[in-house]
Amino acid sequence: MKLLEDALKIVLDSAYEVDNEKVELNDSMNRVLAEDVFSDMDMPPFDKSAMDGYACRMEDLRNELEIIETIPAGKVPVKEVLKNQCSKIMTGSMVPKGADCVIMVEHTKETAENKIIFTEEKTNQNIAFKAEDIKTGDVVLKKGTLIKAQHIAVLASVGCAKPNVYRKIKVGVISTGSELVEPDQKPGLSQIRNSNAYQLLAQIEKIGCIPNYVGIAIDTHEASHKAITTALNTNDVILLSGGVSMGEFDFIPQILKDLNVEIFFQTLAVQPGKPTVFGRIGKKFVFGLPGNPVSSFNIFELLTKPLIYKMMGYNYKPLAIKLPLAKTYERKKARRQSFIPVKITDDGKALPLEYHGSAHIRAMVYADGLISVPIGVTKINEGELIDVRQI
Ligand code: AMP
Numbered sequence: 001m002k003l004l005e006d007a008l009k010i011v012l013d014s015a016y017e018v019d020n021e022k023v024e025l026n027d028s029m030n031r032v033l034a035e036d037v038f039s040d041m042d043m044p045p046f047d048k049s050a051m052d053g054y055a056c057r058m059e060d061l062r063n064e065l066e067i068i069e070t071i072p073a074g075k076v077p078v079k080e081v082l083k084n085q086c087s088k089i090m091t092g093s094m095v096p097k098g099a100d101c102v103i104m105v106e107h108t109k110e111t112a113e114n115k116i117i118f119t120e121e122k123t124n125q126n127i128a129f130k131a132e133d134i135k136t137g138d139v140v141l142k143k144g145t146l147i148k149a150q151h152i153a154v155l156a157s158v159g160c161a162k163p164n165v166y167r168k169i170k171v172g173v174i175s176t177g178s179e180l181v182e183p184d185q186k187p188g189l190s191q192i193r194n195s196n197a198y199q200l201l202a203q204i205e206k207i208g209c210i211p212n213y214v215g216i217a218i219d220t221h222e223a224s225h226k227a228i229t230t231a232l233n234t235n236d237v238i239l240l241s242g243g244v245s246m247g248e249f250d251f252i253p254q255i256l257k258d259l260n261v262e263i264f265f266q267t268l269a270v271q272p273g274k275p276t277v278f279g280r281i282g283k284k285f286v287f288g289l290p291g292n293p294v295s296s297f298n299i300f301e302l303l304t305k306p307l308i309y310k311m312m313g314y315n316y317k318p319l320a321i322k323l324p325l326a327k328t329y330e331r332k333k334a335r336r337q338s339f340i341p342v343k344i345t346d347d348g349k350a351l352p353l354e355y356h357g358s359a360h361i362r363a364m365v366y367a368d369g370l371i372s373v374p375i376g377v378t379k380i381n382e383g384e385l386i387d388v389r390q391i
């Protein structure tokens, strides 16, 4: 049995980065930048008003001011503000020459036509100065950034309309098991619906990859062999679910060996998720995941996702937050590192979910995260601070 940390190291050490391509900004969400992005301009590009109000000189604040111009956003002011003058200005407009502050419209009173006075004691400058956020040539986003909505705003603002990103990873999914029927079928006696493949396809989609569903392979050597060969032809990574434990019909590892897949490990000291196969053939990777949906969910999170992210050029570190445990957790055996689904309660505690083994998909429905129970640990007390890994 491989320890999780050793397995993760093997997986990450075997990963390589894929090629890159330019994509439209709209298609860049969940992709990873393949180069640094520089700003082609200062930001703000000019001294910009942060308020709706009047641009004037700080030293004239005690005096009646004459309005000489109105400056809407997008217009270049034509008049310089001189002594006891002001220009009416909108948020985002260019501050006119001569002015060194903007007084808020709420802090003024009209005294005559085109005349105002400032009604407060003092004011902030209320100006966002040219280049105060970003200077021309600054790196605004680094190579390796996983692009989220907020990054797209930055890309747009520096004119990076076609970011250079790593290409999408193609991931094939095969479900093995003669007991499986697809979700639109009513299972007969001794059959169950294939939930695992669809969960995996969703997990793949969530991290910005291209999922390719190959289908169900019944438990014959021939069917599995055919499905694996098909999947290997067109994908970078293939995920098999089921057929990797010790049963009479669990012959996936043997088929992989017959196909010259180099197997790096076959069992993990992880619960759930012990029967997990990882191998490589050329530049393609194969995971044989446990058939049980909770186990397969876990192993995807723990090993598949880090591999794929690394191939996408992203140095993935799972986000974990420390929270107090809402209820004491106990287990009898402690030979494997265990992952328990937890719900984050309204008062900010981690509540371990009732969990009856690796087929218990309903426990996962309420899960906000996973906690890890190390090998050798049988009890974690209520109130103890524990890392909750976001899923
Ligand atoms: P296996 O690893 O093939 O022995 O499967 C372990 C358990 O997971 C068995 O109870 C299977 O019926 C179940 N299982 C296997 N594949 C799937 C699947 N695609 N969806 C839901 N359950 C599955």
Ligand code: MG
Residues within 6 Å of the ligand: 176, 177, 178, 242, 243, 291
């Ligand atoms: Mg099976």
